[in-house]
Amino acid sequence: MAEREELLKEISDAIISCKKDNVLEAVNKARGDLEASDIIENGLAAGMNEVGMKFERGKLFLPHVMMAAEAMTDAVKTLEEDMPQESRGKPLGVVINGTVEGDVHDIGKSIVSTMLQASGFEVYDIGRDVPAQDFIDKIKEHNADVVGISALMTTTLQGQKDIIELLKEAGMRDDTVVMVGGAPATQAWADKIGADIYAENASIAVNKTKEKLGASK
Ligand code: B12
Structure with missing residues (x-):
């Protein structure tokens, strides 16, 4: 069995090469030995972060x-098949998850979304570039316990605050757990x-959501 570190590095290097075939080949090689979540977080996402840094330095376009x-995206779709679905009679909670308006990063x-779903939550992924009011409408429609709000740009981060304000106006703030994330978000924000x-x-995100909703695992 190839070393974990070696397999993950191959995946992250393949992402940095920006070649889909290389990525899928490296991911398929690791699938038997490593957990899907490990491959996603420590292989694919690690490579993507490096791509981001190279883009910032003008080394990639x-x-x-x-x-x-x-x-x-394709590799994550493939890996979804490997994720053991924690099947229970009742979902641990209902989650609406989307990226704010003006932001196409998804x-x-x-x-x-994938990891929450695999962990036993009922997840409605409402996509990217989603107007604030749509978040509110979807929370109502599905009687959601949690709303996940993603923003990847400093210029769109404000969208997270706007949704919280709308929730307050609609009298729904106390009944909705608000979870925020994305590269420019911080605990302080x-x-x-x-x-x-x-x-x-x-x-x-999975651990904190479970903790917040009082789910045991
Ligand atoms: C890939 C990428 C793109 C892709 C997006 C493809 C897609 N389908 O998402 C494309 C090429 C389309 C793109 C476009 C643009 N991009 Co871009 N992009 C990136 C890049 C390189 C990587 C983002 C990424 O996918 N990372 C990998 C994932 C796994 O990490 P992540 O998103 O951070 O997610 C993790 C956590 O943040 C967290 N998380 C994320 N969401 C949520 C939500 C919740 C609820 C929780 C709890 C957690 C959580 O968990 C995730 C998994 O671990 C970043 C650089 C960077 N360092 O982030 C720039 C970056 C975000 N982009 C940037 C820019 C400027 C743009 C463009 C404006 C470029 C342009 N000049 O046209 C456009 C945006 C257009 C728009 N209106 O949105 C800037 C933003 C700068 C800023 N102002 O903050 C960045 C930082 C690059 C840079 N330094 O210039 N981009």
């Missing part, structure tokens, strides 16, 4: 980032806008 993003948000949960990655 937007078309490369788009190719890497597409490869990552890779991280979709990973959070979450505290400032009065969110209930901040999570820096999908595994932490």
Whole structure:
């Protein structure tokens, strides 16, 4: 069995190469040995972070980032098949999860949806570039316990606060657990806008949601 570190590095290097075939090959090689969540967080996402840094330094350009993003999305879809679904009679809670209006970044948000679903939550992923009012309407429609709000740009972060304000106006704030995330979000930001949960990655999001809803596992 190849070393975990070696397999993860191969995956992250493949993402950095921005070639879909390389990514799927490296992921398929690791699938038998490593858990899907490990591959996603420590292989694919690690590579994507590196892509982001190279983009910032002008070493990679937007078309490369788009190719890497597409490869990552496909790889996560493939890995969903490997995730043991924690099947219970009743879901641990109902979650609405989306990316704020004006923001098309959805890779991280979709990973959070996938991991919550695999952990026994009923998840409605409402997509990206979602108007604030749509979050409120979907929470009502599905009688959701939790709303996950993703924002990947400093310019769209404010959208998280807007949704909290709308929840207050609708008299729904006390009945809805608000969870925020995305690269520019921090615990300090979450505290400032009065969110209930901040999570820096999908595994932490699952643990904190379970903790908040009092779910045992
Ligand atoms: C991939 C990418 C893209 C792809 C997105 C594809 C897609 N389908 O998502 C494409 C190429 C389309 C893109 C476009 C743009 N991008 Co872009 N993009 C990135 C990049 C490189 C990686 C993001 C990513 O997917 N990371 C991997 C995932 C796994 O990590 P993540 O998203 O952080 O998610 C994890 C956590 O944050 C957390 N999380 C995420 N969401 C949530 C939600 C909840 C509820 C919780 C609890 C947790 C959580 O858990 C996730 C999993 O662990 C970042 C760089 C970076 N460092 O983030 C830039 C970046 C975000 N983009 C940036 C920019 C500027 C743009 C563009 C404006 C570029 C342009 N000039 O046109 C456009 C945006 C258009 C728009 N209106 O939205 C900037 C934003 C700068 C800023 N102002 O803050 C960044 C930081 C790059 C940079 N330094 O310039 N981008």
